[in-house]
Amino acid sequence: MKENDIRPRELHNRYLELSKKDADKVFSNVEWAELHCPACSSENHHESFVKDNFPYHECIDCESLFQSPRPPQNAFEAFYVDSESSNFWATEFFPKVAEVRREKIFAPRAQRVNSILSEKGLKNGTLIDVGAGYGVFLEEVSKVSPLDSFKAIEPSKSLAQTCRDKGYDVLEEVLESSEAWHETANVITCFEVIEHVHDPLYFVQGLRKLLAPGGIAIVSGLGVDGFDIQVLWEQSKAISPPHHLNFLSVKGLEKLFLSAGFKKVEVQTPGELDLDIVENYFKEFGDNSVLPRFVKKLFNKGPEAKANFQKFLKDNQFSSHTWIIAKA
Ligand SMILES: [Zn+2]
16 A cells, blocks of 8 residues: 555645645634643643644653644534535545545455454444444445444534445434443444544543443554654644644553553554655655655665565554554
8 A cells, every 4th residue: 555545645735735724714713721641641741843833742751742732622623514624525535535445444444353353252242433434444344344233423414424324323423422322332443533632531431431341442543653753753744733633652542541441452553654654755855855864765675675664663563553452
C-alpha cells in the first residue's frame, strides 16, 4: 500500500486548506481552556509548537503530544456537523477513495480484527463499531467473522442513514452521551477516532461501558511514537488541527485504558506507511525539507531494505498507526 492510493496529494491538500479556513471561522470567538495530559493526566507538560494557531503540548511524563489550550466541545460539534471541510471529505474525498480503501484498508482491517478475536477465543456475540462512517468496515468484518451480530454507533445523520441502508442497526448518538447499548457488546471496534476526541478519558470510559464482562475493545489511532511523526514533527500532515488533537504515546495509551477501567491493555503498531509518508514529504518539499541526513539515505535504498526498515518500525512500536487491544 502507498500513501497516494488512500490519500491522493491534491485532494488531501485541498482538504487541509478547507479545514484551516473552517477552523478560523468556528474557533475564533470561543474560550479555549488549558488541559493536562489527556493520556496520563500529568500536569508536567510544555508547549512544543503552534500549528495554524493551535498550540500543541508535549507531556514530560508519558511523551504524548496534545492540542492545548483547546476550544470547547460544542465548537467541535459545530465544526463536524456542518463545515466546508467535513462536507468536502464526505462528498468529494471519501467517495473517490472508497473502493481503494475498502481493498487496502477495510478488508485487511477486518482480517486483523478476526485474527485477534480468534486468538482470544471469541467466536460469538455482538460487535459494535463506534464511529462506523459509511459502514464499510462492518460489511467487510461481517464477511469474515463468526460473530452473531454487527451494529454501528454513528452520530452523523447522513452516515447513520448510510449504515441503516446497508442493513445495520444504528445508534445515532455521540458515544459519550448514550447509555442505550451499555454492557451489550462482546467486541467494540473504533478506528481513527481517538485522535479527534475532545476528552480521551471520557471517551475510552464510554467504550468500556459498552462492553459486557470479558469483552474486548479494539481501537486504532495515530501515535506520537511513530517514525513519520517523530521525523516530521510539526511539519507532519497528520498533525492537522482542528481534526487531530491527540497523539498519544504507547506508554500514555496503556495508562489511559487502565484508568478507564480496562483490565489488560496491549499496544501494537502494525503501520505500513511511515517511511512512505516521510519520503512523500521529501518529494513534495525537496531540499527545503527538515529531514535528518540519515533519513534521506534511507530513500536511496531498494524496496527490500525499505520494507525491512518498515518491519523494524512495526515490530518495535515505532509506527504511528497504533492499535490498542483492551480487555474489560
Ligand atoms: Zn502524559
